[in-house]
Amino acid sequence: MTATVSDFYYGAATPVAAYLMACLGAALGLRCTTRSLRRPRYRARWLALGAVSIGCGIWTMHFIAMIGFSVQGALVSYDATKTLLSLFVAIAVVAVGVFLVGYRGGSPLNLGVAGVVTGLGVAAMHYLGMAAIQTNGTLHYDAPTVLLSVMIAIAAATAALWAAVSIHALWASLGASLVMGVAVTGMHYTGMAAVSVHLTHQTESSQSSADLIAFLLVMLAGPLLVLLVAAVIVMFDPDMMLGQGDPDASVSAPFAGDPVFPSQPSPTRTSW
Template identity: 80%
Template sequence: MTANVSNFYYGAVTPVAAYLMACLGAGLGLRCTTRSLRRPQRRAGWLALGAVAIGCGIWTMHFIAMIGFSVQGALVGYDTTKTILSLAVAILVVSGGVFLVGYRGASPATLATAGTVTGLGVAAMHYLGMAAIHTNGTLHYHTLTVVMSVAIAIVAATAALWAAVSIHALWASLGASLVMGVAVTGMHYTGMAAVSVHLTGASAGATSSASLLSFLLVMLAGPFIVLVVAAVVVMFDPDMMLGDDNWDGAEPTAALADAPYLRQ
């Protein structure tokens, strides 16, 4: 029997919160990448922090959205190992894309490669997180919708990486993060639209709604703290206080010498 599936068990609360977390991760990633270009001597550290922020933002968005996921007539639970592994995948693949454009620039070939790898990694994180689900049924996916979600992930990742090395003004970065939040959240809900659940029988791994909510909140605590720490680091960085409107006037020699593609 095919069960009724909902992604909005708590109404608009979970999609809005998920969107905000996606925006936070994207915004911090953009600012960290900007810092890496202005401070070549600390480039690796800023890129690493940006990758962690984006990865945690995407992962947190996914599992906040999953709080609203429910299957009528079935209990839902998660495998802890696969859930944590999906976080590791998100951070690792985003790191690959961010470091690639951070050191190689925003040429079309580099962006296409980094965007594709990162997009596939984001999709892998999403579906690995879905594979962690335990329920008294089996999950099935509509192939075309899955392909659409992967395509959205690749386009969103490519756009995010382009923005990371091309947009430097504070307000422009904030606007870009809002757009990226729409793209990343849209990828998630497109992927969820592909899901159907066929009830089979009892599942030992399924838990009550209260237990599931507690589990997800515990899982979300760590990445959320990381995002808060990253936000504090970015906010108290001297460049953030000075602003980015005079990008070309701030450390032009070091930045442009180490990142010649910025002159294009």
């Protein structure tokens, strides 16, 4: 028996919250990447923080959206191990792409390779998170829709990596993060459109249980805290707060001696 599936059990609350988290992760990742280009001496640290921010933002977006996932005639729960594994996958694949363009530049070849790797990883995170679902039935996927979601993930990842190395102005990067939020959230809901559930038996209620909500909130607490810490680090960077600008300006303005970005113009100072 094929069940009725909904991704909007709580209305617009979950997709809006999911979109905002995707935007937050993208914004922090872009700002961290900008800082890495301005401070070659600390590039690895900023790139790592950017990768963690983007990865946590994508993962948090996914599971906030999944709070609104319901199957008529079934209760939904999640395998904790697979859920956490999907988080590590998200961070790891984003790190591959961010470090590749962060150290080797934004050439078409680098962007293409990094975008494909990162996009496939984001899709893997999504479907691994879906594999964590436990319910009284089996999940089936429409192959063309799954393929479309993977293509969206690759395009979104490539665009995000391009923006990370090409857009340095504050308002431009914030605008790019809003666009990236649309792309990442769109990938999620495209993937969800591919899902159908065949029930083996029905339960009396299809509502999300309190235990499920509590589990997801516990899972989300860690990544949300990481994003909060990342936001504090970016906004209250001591060099910016003390008005010292770029401490590596003497060796990197404009990226002097940096073989990765020899032709980049001197970046505009921002406070965020």
